Amino acid sequence: MSETELEADVTVDAIGSSCPGPLMDLIGKVKSAEPGTVIRLQSSNADTEPDVAEWAEKSGHELLEVVEFDDHWDLYVRTHD
Amino acid sequence: MTERIVVVGAGTGGSVLANNLGEELADEIDAGDAEVVLINDRDEHVYKPTWLYVPFDEKTPADARRPLDELIDRRVDLVIDRVDAVDTEGKAVSFAGDRRDLSYDHLVLATGAQVTPEATPGLAEGGHHFYGAEGAEALREELSSFTEGHLVVSVIGVPHMCPVAPLEFALMADDWFRERGLRDEVEITYTYPIGRAHGIRSVAEWAGPLMEERDIDVETFFNPEEVDPDAKVIHTVEGSELSYDLLVAIPPHDGSDLVREAGLGEDGWVDVDPNTLAARNADDVYALGDVADLPTSKAGSAAHYAAGALADRLASVARGHRPTAEYDGKTVCFIESGRDEATYIAFDYEEEPVPKRPSKLIHWSKLGYNQSYWLTARGVL
Numbered sequence: 001m002s003e004t005e006l007e008a009d010v011t012v013d014a015i016g017s018s019c020p021g022p023l024m025d026l027i028g029k030v031k032s033a034e035p036g037t038v039i040r041l042q043s044s045n046a047d048t049e050p051d052v053a054e055w056a057e058k059s060g061h062e063l064l065e066v067v068e069f070d071d072h073w074d075l076y077v078r079t080h081d
Numbered sequence: 082m083t084e085r086i087v088v089v090g091a092g093t094g095g096s097v098l099a100n101n102l103g104e105e106l107a108d109e110i111d112a113g114d115a116e117v118v119l120i121n122d123r124d125e126h127v128y129k130p131t132w133l134y135v136p137f138d139e140k141t142p143a144d145a146r147r148p149l150d151e152l153i154d155r156r157v158d159l160v161i162d163r164v165d166a167v168d169t170e171g172k173a174v175s176f177a178g179d180r181r182d183l184s185y186d187h188l189v190l191a192t193g194a195q196v197t198p199e200a201t202p203g204l205a206e207g208g209h210h211f212y213g214a215e216g217a218e219a220l221r222e223e224l225s226s227f228t229e230g231h232l233v234v235s236v237i238g239v240p241h242m243c244p245v246a247p248l249e250f251a252l253m254a255d256d257w258f259r260e261r262g263l264r265d266e267v268e269i270t271y272t273y274p275i276g277r278a279h280g281i282r283s284v285a286e287w288a289g290p291l292m293e294e295r296d297i298d299v300e301t302f303f304n305p306e307e308v309d310p311d312a313k314v315i316h317t318v319e320g321s322e323l324s325y326d327l328l329v330a331i332p333p334h335d336g337s338d339l340v341r342e343a344g345l346g347e348d349g350w351v352d353v354d355p356n357t358l359a360a361r362n363a364d365d366v367y368a369l370g371d372v373a374d375l376p377t378s379k380a381g382s383a384a385h386y387a388a389g390a391l392a393d394r395l396a397s398v399a400r401g402h403r404p405t406a407e408y409d410g411k412t413v414c415f416i417e418s419g420r421d422e423a424t425y426i427a428f429d430y431e432e433e434p435v436p437k438r439p440s441k442l443i444h445w446s447k448l449g450y451n452q453s454y455w456l457t458a459r460g461v462l
Contacts, residue, residue: 023275
């Protein structure tokens with residue numbers, strides 16, 4: 001699957017970053033985001049999805065969807081209210 | 082025509098590069114065909130790994146410093162001044178003082194990383210760190226009178242310099258308090274931003290059980306967004322709180338405004354090709370060491386090995402040859418696991434490291450290397 005109906009408010013491009021770069025880039029964006037913001041995190045690191053899923057659960061944010069492309073994943077996260 | 086290579090920053094990367102170029106291009110420099118200029122904003126070289134030992138009063142900041150003119154090849158022109166702007170179109174750097182702009186044919190930025198405790202509210206007032214001479218000395222004073230309470234070692238900034246130093250500090254502090262008969266009075270907690278004790282999975286798998294064995298609590302997914310210095314409480318993005326009596330933080334890090342203003346990288350780190358170290362947003366500009374946005378650690382060894390590859394590339398270019406040398410991400414880190422035992426890891430862009438069993442021999446190898454580092458900075462080792 002490489003399509004989604006979700007629209008991101010902001011995109012964080014972490015393609016090419018090694019672990020834990022993508023999750024840290026996401027956390028940095030979450031710190032400054034308004035509640036309810038949908039963030040698209042782009043990562044080419046396979047560890048990013050489990051890391052983000054676990055962090056989102058712990059911190060109360062929501063991992064909405066993961067979209068797979070040939071060379072990376074788009075992870076959609078909505079910050080909690 | 083003289084090919085002028087300008088290197089900004091005389092830390093590990095810049096110094097090794099300049100010295101390697103001084104040697105590799107000796108004939109061209111003597112003939113006036115090449116020129117190597119190394120610019121630094123102070124007249125000393127600083128070996129940052131020394132700071133880890135300062136809080137335990139095992140070394141002093143003076144041990145970390147050597148005059149640059151004793152370390153740098155005589156064929157290299159050493160300029161002590163601060164570069165405050167880079168014009169990548171006009172191919173020149175300008176200075177904070179009255180010095181005239183300096184043009185370049187090839188520019189290497191090796192300006193390192195800066196610590197920015199002020200980026201986390203309350204951290205500068207409420208926390209200590211060992212990522213600088215002053216910070217390490219202030220922490221030494223605080224530690225020397227700390228006999229009971231909760232010591233929190235918190236990794237706030239990622240990426241940060243020397244990726245294993247926070248683990249080393251926690252393990253060394255444990256050992257230090259044990260030796261002094263105070264460990265029962267001191268609780269130690271180590272916090273990390275992601276779901277394990279270290280970004281490199283194999284290092285986390287090595288450190289996790291060791292921390293448990295040493296009775297060091299580990300808090301993961303812990304991202305401080307504010308420190309209350311009066312109440313001595315850390316508040317996190319995740320909504321948790323942690324009280325402390327002494328906070329030793331790895332502060333947030335930043336590249337530099339110089340990089341942002343030159344359009345070389347939005348986050349202050351230079352966006353580079355990881356193998357050639359060439360900037361993606363400008364011609365004939367390269368970045369080396371911590372300021373380069375590379376998928377490896379911000380470590381002196383990474384800067385050292387990258388400097389060797391870049392020296393080979395630039396020497397080839399200066400001779401009119403096609404450069405073929407590439408940096409493969411090689412990095413080696415010693416890891417103190419106490420005050421008389423250590424391990425080490427070696428890795429590159431492809432290979433994950435595997436920590437070896439800690440031993441006294443590796444600890445003494447680390448201390449021995451810290452002495453022979455001065456040969457590395459001279460480009461000898």
